[in-house]
Amino acid sequence: MKCVKITENLSCFPERFRRCNTYLLTLADQSILFDPSLAPDLVPDAAAVKAIYATHAHYDHIGSVNVWKEEMPARPFIMHRGDIPMLDDTLANASAFFGRPAAFCHPDQALEGGEEFSLAEDYGMEVIHTPGHTMGSSCFLIKKQEGKRMVPLALITGDTLFDCGWGRTDFVTGDDRLMRLSLERLCRLLKDMPPGLPVCPGHGSATTASQACRFLLASGFSS
Numbered sequence: 268m269k270c271v272k273i274t275e276n277l278s279c280f281p282e283r284f285r286r287c288n289t290y291l292l293t294l295a296d297q298s299i300l301f302d303p304s305l306a307p308d309l310v311p312d313a314a315a316v317k318a319i320y321a322t323h324a325h326y327d328h329i330g331s332v333n334v335w336k337e338e339m340p341a342r343p344f345i346m347h348r349g350d351i352p353m354l355d356d357t358l359a360n361a362s363a364f365f366g367r368p369a370a371f372c373h374p375d376q377a378l379e380g381g382e383e384f385s386l387a388e389d390y391g392m393e394v395i396h397t398p399g400h401t402m403g404s405s406c407f408l409i410k411k412q413e414g415k416r417m418v419p420l421a422l423i424t425g426d427t428l429f430d431c432g433w434g435r436t437d438f439v440t441g442d443d444r445l446m447r448l449s450l451e452r453l454c455r456l457l458k459d460m461p462p463g464l465p466v467c468p469g470h471g472s473a474t475t476a477s478q479a480c481r482f483l484l485a486s487g488f489s490s
């Protein structure tokens with residue numbers, strides 16, 4: 268399975284048909300999986316995965332979560348509560364759209380947005396609720412402690428923000444107005460981030476905070 272290094276600790280398994288970009292944060296004694304579109308047998312050292320996060324509940328992002336929970340039931344599946352109703356609805360979760368109608372397991376932990384988690388070693392993560400593509404769409408800001416400060420390491424944006432684009436709002440639970448508000452919020456956030464901070468979307472290649480901010484400003488989203 269092809270793997271692209273984003274940072275020393277963050278890797279991307281690029282999208283293929285019916286699958287999004289899947290990200291793996293590798294720490295000293297554990298790893299964190301973002302968007303379980305890949306089954307465990309396609310993820311290196313899958314046994315080290317201690318938690319599974321989803322940016323939203325579309326099939327191409329959570330298509331293998333049932334397999335993960337069947338094979339590794341102790342690994343918590345975590346996503347925003349706004350997308351929970353989609354999990355049992357084949358139209359809302361887009362599995363019917365992909366020709367694979369399915370229901371998916373419910374999360375072990377439901378997010379509200381704004382949570383900050385302490386990960387292994389000196390790493391942490393902030394949850395940013397960004398509705399628009401779906402009601403529960405969320406971004407994950409990974410941080411690393413340097414001295415007394417937590418410094419941003421990468422931003423995983425799912426289908427909210429791409430390199431020179433943003434997610435569709437014409438799926439079930441999509442909302443143009445909320446997407447605009449979410450993109451304006453991200454624009455403000457990115458403006459204060461290190462310019463070279465990797466911005467890691469659900470589809471396509473990664474970009475940087477400065478490039479993403481310039482694109483959003485040029486597209487009419489105020490900071």
